[in-house]
Amino acid sequence: DVKVTQSSRYLVKRTGEKVFLECVQDMDHENMFWYRQDPGLGLRLIYFSYDVKMKEKGDIPEGYSVSREKKERFSLILESASTNQTSMYLCASSPASSSYNSPLHFGNGTRLTVT
Amino acid sequence: AQRVTQPEKLxxxxxxxxxxxKCNYSYSGSPELFWYVQYSRQRLQLLLRHISRESIKxxxxxxxxxxxxxHLKKPFAQEEDSAMYYCALGRGTALIFGKGTTLSVSS
Known part of the structure; x- marks a missing residue:
């Protein structure tokens, strides 16, 4: 069974801090994703990566960056946290496929509060 | 632009x-569509995908x-079906999601 592990379940940070959210998957998946989940807005894609050191912007990349130095680990970085980045952050992974979209496997989420 | 619309919040x-x-989508090609479900205090998980043409739960x-x-259908709702449901559309490598519908089943 695929396991996607997010290192923190809850985080509280101050405005202006640099914040790192970590995600590790154990199934050798090529693709990894970061979404944020907000009530009434659903899931919105921040960034994704289809290979080590490769990244693509999603729909709401502003204020975020990512790092993928190893295949199993995908980090989301908030360069200077702001209160509007208070949210639930979901990491997901999927295997590569040339012919169809693979289902995503999600972590438990990190609830970030920026004060 | 690709878009997923779930018209009902609750x-x-x-x-x-x-x-x-209900789920409606906007996509110019051949769409790949999914339903995901999130039960209380659990992670988001795949419920079903259209290419599988299967029935789950x-x-x-x-x-x-x-x-x-x-659209996602079930003939007879059960209390354990209460959850948040998201419709998702394949877009390149990623999926884009609708805003979600909370299903509440009461006795």
Missing amino acids: LSVFKGAPVEL GFTADLNKGETSF
């Missing part, structure tokens, strides 16, 4: 009643290209 039904969660969803819809 759907409340009684146990044993039929359920239909009594739920089915049929792709209607003419109406650009992928």
